[in-house]
Structures are given as C-alpha cells and as structure tokens.
Amino acid sequence: MNKQTALLAISLALIGIGASPIAGSAEEGHIVVRNFMFQPTDLTIRAGSTVTWVNEDEEPHTIVSATGLFRSGALDTHASFSFKFDKPGTYLFACSIHPQMTGKILVQ
Numbered sequence: 675m676n677k678q679t680a681l682l683a684i685s686l687a688l689i690g691i692g693a694s695p696i697a698g699s700a701e702e703g704h705i706v707v708r709n710f711m712f713q714p715t716d717l718t719i720r721a722g723s724t725v726t727w728v729n730e731d732e733e734p735h736t737i738v739s740a741t742g743l744f745r746s747g748a749l750d751t752h753a754s755f756s757f758k759f760d761k762p763g764t765y766l767f768a769c770s771i772h773p774q775m776t777g778k779i780l781v782q
Contacts, residue, residue: 703725
C-alpha cells in the first residue's frame, strides 16, 4: 500500500467509511474526489441509500446537484458530504468550482 492509499484508508476509517467505492449497496455508496475527478464517476445504488463524497484533493471542491436537490459547501481536504437518495432516478452532479468535474448517480 502506498502512502497516499494508506492516508486515504486512515481518513475514511476515521469518518466511518470503507476504503473502496461501493456500487449497488443497499445502504451506502462512496465517491472519492481525487485528481480533479469523481471516483467512480457513475454510481448505482438502491433507493434509500446514502452517498458520501470525500475530498482527497489539496484543493476545495463542492458537490452540487444539477437540479438543485443537494449542494455542499466547499469541502477542504479530507472533508465529506453525504446525501440520502430516497427516490429512484438519475441524478447528475458536478463541482461548482471546477464544472468540468461531473458525475452521475443511478438510484434503482
């Protein structure tokens, strides 16, 4: 495990999040913000699941729904934002500071 991976694992453990992104989890999903990208960019979850984004970049980022359903403040390094998706659908999101950063949540 390299230093960056170890630091991420420790950071995520401290806030109660598993180290790897989970697609299709009944209860939770995780998206890491790293290298000015959302990882994964597309996530599939079940209705009722909560998604948590964690910023692992040295620059602040935001998580903003394309429809205004959710909006984080600026997330500094290691900060997180969570949102519970109650209804099935496709939810697009981006970083309002860096609009080229986009992602999609598919809620089944």
